[in-house]
Amino acid sequence: MDAVLFGVFLHVGTLLSVQAETHSLYYMYTVLSKPVNLPGIYEFTAMGLLDDRQIDYYNNKEQKKIPKQQWMREKMPPDYWEKGTQSRKSKEQWFNVNVNILMERMKHNNSNVHVLQWRHGCEIKDDGTVVTFSRGIDQYSYDGDDFLSFDDKVSQWVAPVDAAVATKVKWDNVAILNQYTKGYLEKECVDWLNKFREYGQEQLKKVSPPEVHVFARKSPSDKNKLKLTCLATGFYPKDVEVFIRKYRMREKETESSGVRPNHDGTYQLRESVEIMENEKADYDCCVSHSTLKEVIVKEWDGKCQDCNEGAALAIGVVIGIVLTGAVCAAVGIVLYKKRKSGSQGKENNGVQVPLQNTVCA
Template sequence: MKLLALLLFCNTASSVKYSLKYFLTATSGLPDFPEFVASASVNGVQVGYCDSNIRTAEPTQDWMKKLVKDDPQHLDWYSEKCFGNQQVFRANIDSLKQRLNQTRGPYILQRMNGCEWDDETEEIKGFNQYGYNGEDFIALDLQTLTWIAPKPQAVITKLKWDAEKARLEHNKNYYINRCPDWLKKYVKYGRSFLQRSVLPSVSLLQRSPSSVVSCHATGFYPHRAKMLWRKDEEEFHDGVDKGQILPNHDGSFQTSVQLNVSSVKPGDWSRYDCVFQLAGAETDIITKLDKKVIHTNSVSLSEFPVGPAVGAAVGVLLLLAVFGFFIWKRNSQGFQLADSEETTN
């Protein structure tokens, strides 16, 4: 079983793939948070950002700053799109509240779009999808050039958008040609950054002696990583809760996996260990379950190495922008977009 898992992990790591993703989030009823946030990321690393407060696009990586210095019009295009989408999304939230007779917020309208490119096979994949208050609403099928409506409330919008053939062709051209061209350009400028490999620091954290033990890794790159708990060198899942891979402010990542130790006998702790595996790395980081090395509340939580992305307001904005679908699967009503809403990219 261990050999099979290793082979699967290695196969995933050997495929050289890059992604360019845009996350757009419009909100209403969220105090102290911008009404509109947009973020561009390459391989999960934020490379550009804008919101309704700053009203312009800003590169967030040194190599991206070099690109826009060489091509200022590139940044102008992003700033124009940021402002235009802000107006469209705001109008749509107002329309949604009226159509659904919603009086209690907050309200969150989101879009994720972009493309993926394999530089070995040259395979290209584009995507464009919307959600509202935690549920999928409508997504573009580039193979059939039609919109997919997972909820009855989206059928009217689907029929309208399916009839707009010029817009569909524009979408197809953007996601199959323009987006991959830009992604290849970004990879050219940021290749050394995007192809680096950095192992994390790993710590065991516990709030109290009766709490779960969290094995936390921060500072690693790339984001293709796996973290697990083992017993007698065999992976197990009972009492284990795996966390998401989240970004740090410096372009690295963090993740954690929790173990419920309430059923672990004191004499059996030495049989457990936490394993961190990074794509492309020759060795794993193995941390034994040992009470002597666990950080608890006797140490201030501010001293825990949980990564700067979750420690400040800027970090919160980064998380909400890069992971724009942070509430995408929350149970909620579906919705119907305003007739004039969609900007294609």
């Protein structure tokens, strides 16, 4: 009987942990080693993200920390923005100095653009009755690679590359710095996160389901092939699953854009695969998102959008989703990666067909 009761309590505990909501507050800073002379791309940017939604923004041109949510504008007093502006001006100077130091350490010259980024913040779990600290992140990257990160469990910095060892040793020798970093991640950051959640609770409850588009265009690398793309856009929260399938089987290798922000606070994701131009196979796109009671399956119509003159405009309408300058600068470098997946799904007919589950089978 004790074993049975233990099993029941264990099952209930598991359900509670599954139902707990995760919330996050992160700040992202990006500096470029030199101007790139592209619209909307600045040498230095900083932004705050609450549950993946931008709440404030700063760049080296305007040099002013500004609210990106109406509730931030209404709830935070003027001196919050004044102090925040001075803080980010100071960090801008620090980043400009240190990106040059790293370039010297890496033996890089200024012929190419180099990127130094810092992300720090915290995550919590809320089961409806208790809010608990989940994890804190304080990490630096250089040219898209991990450079240095803080381990709050042991209050020490971790250097994944040799070039970061000198910085790790220097910072670890300043005990008060590590104590402050740990305290900020586990206490101060959590306090701000809870305060912002309270201020913006109505806006944060808003969710948005994805729109799904499937189209093909000529492959840029092989004239005998097409590039088949599935675009899911306009969704929030940002966690999503998108699969391209052939005869209801997931394609093993696809090129992914990664989840990217749209200008309106929602997200987009593109998955692509190259196929032979004369291939007559049935392809579709399967999308799963927390806002959907059933997954979306949208079939490709077998047409090439730019194989005939005048069709390029149709592609532009579909994929021409404008990113804000703030987002472009924060992203810095977009990495495309190969994803491997494959399993059999459920056969459906029609242009857009929901399956009887919420996972792309």
